Amino acid sequence: MEKNRLIEELKQADLFSRLENSELDDLMAIARTRRLENGDILFSAGDQAKGFYVLLAGKIKLYKISPDGKEYILRVVGGGQTFAEAAAFSGLAYPVFAESMSQCRLVYFDADDFRNLIQKSPQLALNMIATMALLLQSLNQKIEDLSLREVGARLCRHLLSRARREQSEAKDGTTLQLETTKSALAASLGTISETLSRTFKKLQNRGILQVDGSSVTLLDCKQLEEIADGDIKL
Amino acid sequence: MEKNRLIEELKQADLFSRLENSELDDLMAIARTRRLENGDILFSAGDQAKGFYVLLAGKIKLYKISPDGKEYILRVVGGGQTFAEAAAFSGLAYPVFAESMSQCRLVYFDADDFRNLIQKSPQLALNMIATMALLLQSLNQKIEDLSLREVGARLCRHLLSRARREQSEAKDGTTLQLETTKSALAASLGTISETLSRTFKKLQNRGILQVDGSSVTLLDCKQLEEIADGDIKL
DNA sequence: CGCGCTTTTGAACGCGTTCAAGGGGTGTGG
DNA sequence: CCACACCCCTTGAACGCGTTCAAAAGCGCG
Known part of the structure; x- marks a missing residue:
């Protein structure tokens, strides 16, 4: 059955590791799957963020564009990774463009729905915090690189x-x-x-x-x- | 009583807003208060991170130093703000130096103790996620500035x-x-x-x-x- | 083979840094 | 009250890293 395969895939993501089956079922209930073709724009910088994504398969680049057209690639998202959590949970706009670099399958979670789940699942909360902590560390690295190397x-x-x-x-x-x-x-x-x-x-x-x-x-x-x-x- | 004043101060921090009194008591149980004089180094880049801080009063600068001595100030932390969460929850080293710019009073939380509390308090988990989300957005801004402005x-x-x-x-x-x-x-x-x-x-x-x-x-x-x-x- | 794309190479330019010197405010001691 | 030291800020000139602009070379593909 299709559902079971999806659950197996979700388990691969760090964000969903160590979750109980019941918790995964709750996740499935609020998940919306999506597909992208190569070159599709998933969202643009400035779009209002209401949720975040987990990439199951494919590659997506997150990038910024300067006023005069220069591009900076913040991250290339790979399978099993989460993205746009910060925008979703801060309630602000996406700071980057998200464009697929291949065929992609991904899952979308609405931020409010996800918050409800977090309240019920301490493990999910911890996972989200760990995910964001790692992301913060890596952005920190980038700032170090850009400002002083x-x-x-x-x-x-x-x-x-x-x-x-x-x-x-x-x-x-x-x-x-x-x-x-x-x-x-x-x-x-x-x-x-x-x-x-x-x-x-x-x-x-x-x-x-x-x-x-x-x-x-x-x-x-x-x-x-x-x-x-x-x-x-x- | 001294304890009550501390609780009042903690409530001012965004991280602890909307918490029940019982939750604040639990926090108090694991909190360690600290004082700094002007110019004290709280921690150095490369130090192993085991916990994070909430600044009650004073100013602390978080900065990096390049191999040839140039300084980049990542953030000046003000009252009520949290810092070093990312390092604490990722288990990696602090990426910055933390140096007081005035007399400071602050509270230290061990990451493991705090994780236990998060498991018991959904609101605390949500607050931490919101805090980190805002921080991510602001680092994102800095990257945008540095790379393309x-x-x-x-x-x-x-x-x-x-x-x-x-x-x-x-x-x-x-x-x-x-x-x-x-x-x-x-x-x-x-x-x-x-x-x-x-x-x-x-x-x-x-x-x-x-x-x-x-x-x-x-x-x-x-x-x-x-x-x-x-x-x-x- | 010829078209479109990325990559490479060259030369000129410019933003920001480095190096060096000078001004201005503040506190301390004679 | 002035002299001096100290620190921060300003200003000038030269330099250099990285960008821009332009053109040629490599490369996959129909």
Whole structure:
């Protein structure tokens, strides 16, 4: 039955881990499923927020646009992740655009309905708090990057953190696949493709990494970390 | 009695609004009060976080320091506000330094103890979620400022939002008092005092505002908003 | 092969920083 | 009451990182 598959999928999301079956049933009662095609805009910056989403499958980018058209990608949401909770629970407008980067299936929760559930389920409340705490930490990182690190350091930090997440360790010889275009990577580092291109080149010239299309091989993680920490500059 | 006064003070904090007296008693049971002198460091970036704070009186600045010594002030915490929740509930390290800017009285809550309370009090859980949601929105703003607005626009946004908060409206002739030094304002806008000084001067030369020591008078709010929105540049 | 897209490269420009010097206010001690 | 130190703010000039603008090169795809 369709419902059961959906419940199984919801359980994968961190937000719904460790919940009882009865709690999951309550969630199902207020959940609305949705589908998106590649390139669909789910919501726009400035739209009034009444609820939030859990992405079951696909990829969605959350981004801002400056008055003169520059794009900053705040986050690429992946499967099992929650987004737009802050806007939903603060009652303000969405601060970003949400645009699908592939076919997506997702679930929408109305904020008021969800609040009612939270009152009944302490575990759900704790999960939501933990989710938001992690998000806060990651935004904090971004602010640190943007306000006091230069582009080279940001790129190195990004590469190292991806290497650690995927390989559980960053050691010489590790190869990463960029999941998006380089332009998108630039936009998520707070810069533009030209600058990213030049930065990659400098790192390559120093023998710190090897770039080949969309695959990047880390050759000298020690130096990579020194640049990431701002100890040496490009 | 001392305890009663403390309870009254806690009730002022948004985090504890709409709580029953029994819930406040439970809070008191796990609260640890603390005092700080001007200039004390409460915690440092990198310290392991086990709990969070509610500031009862005084001012505390939360800031980051870059490898080469530049300071970015993330937030100046005022009375009744909560801070370091994200670090406490994510179990990671504090991402910032916390330094008192005056005599302070504050309350410390251990994260584990607090989690237990949340399980018993749905209202407390909702309050915490609302608090974190607002914080997320404000960090989001900062990211937007840093990544896609220039210094002039950031300053104008700051002035306008302060004017609106304090006077509930920003109209020509409104005068604001800077609560900190201009260097600190610069650091919280992600720049340095020299640049801030020059930016103030440009705005003054255009007749948009009048700066006299630490008081700023808004003369032309319409233009101020246009600069804040990036419609015109300095 | 030719079209559209992303990426790369080059050169010029500009915002903001750095470095350095000078002004202005305040508190302290002679 | 003045002299001096200290701190903050201001101003000027030079520099540099990153952007903008322009063009060429690579690349997937019909």
